[in-house]
Amino acid sequence: MSPGIEVRDLRLRYGRTVALDGLTFRLDGGKVYGLLGRNGSGKTSLLSVLAAFRKASGGEVLVGGQNPFENAAVVRDICFIRDRVDVSDDERVSAALAYARDVRPNWDAAYADKLVNLFRLPLRKSVSALARGQRSALGITLGLATRAPLTIFDESYLGMDAPSRYAFYDELLNDYLANPRTIIVSTHLIEEVGSLFEEVVIIDEGRLVVHEQADGLRARGASVTGPAADVDRLVGELRTGRDLVVLGEQQLGGTKSTTVFGHLDESARARVRASGLELGPVALQDLFVHLTKKPENLENSR
């Protein structure tokens, strides 16, 4: 009911452009996953292959153990909501909902009605006449009420204001609690939605940067701040014998702040405290920014 996902050495090319460059990771299924990446990192390409909207150029994707491409039995269980709604523009909102009701086996009409009211969707308007945010809200309504065992939202909140986005997050979480399934959410708005993720997959330039429990990632960043020479010396000491990567450095006058990524054990933390330097946390959003800043990055599956 909640399919797992296996991605092995996945490659996707558009002509000479390489969109996915040997991605490998595994999702157990039944969780809420965050897919993070910069614009052009390959998020939509990856999700398109998962949802069988595109055929892989190389490698393999399995959804619930099967290749989804041109596989009706698998595709029936997948709902992919892109940043635009996949219905023809001259159709009315009501017709788009009726179509989903007819083709989707788990469609919950009562829940769809509730979401239509929540997002104040005008049923009689044609989809092309909807404002940007309303179109997103229609996509979200379709995505949630379909109750597909694999539900994918690809930046589905574009044009929605903050109250509508938070309404979406609340519905997503509550509906997941009531109907657990595999949900993938790709987003830039990590601060808003990061707490909903159990696991996070970060990709950059078509490659995997990190796949880890969201809370594990939150624990792995730290910043060391103080007089520049002291910070440099201490970070150098900490890195000997530890798998620590320097993600970024900032300097203002004589004060320096170095962001490191890796597990800081208690002895490392005690050493920073004893040195009188400041040891600070790094927000998930900042970690994401640092991890995707440079192309030559940590290849780090779990």
Added chain:
Amino acid sequence: MFDDRSPIYQQIAEKIKDDIVRGVLGEDEQVMSTNQYAAFYRINPATAAKGFHELISEGVLYKRRGIGMFVSPDARERLRAQRRERFFDEVVDPMVAQARVLGIPLEDVVARITVIPTNPDAGSAA
């Protein structure tokens, strides 16, 4: 409510401990379920479950199968003892360091402490 700067499960565990120390959650009182907690604070239920699991393994909460999770009878006293140990390191020493930086004589600090009236909410009602 919870921020993204440290593991959320730890923040959850700390918040529940705070509630127990301050007496907001009494002994043998039932705490919210994992799902209620997740929905209320808008966090992933597995993350919430991890926070609760930590509290159970520390003996702060206990589980009654099929009913829910409850505050251990001795949790408050044990947490208070733990926090008393940390109090001077985490509260007093930084305060003294700050006072020195600002040039405030320690006698002034002590004098101030002795005139602060006892706050009835401060958790002395053991």
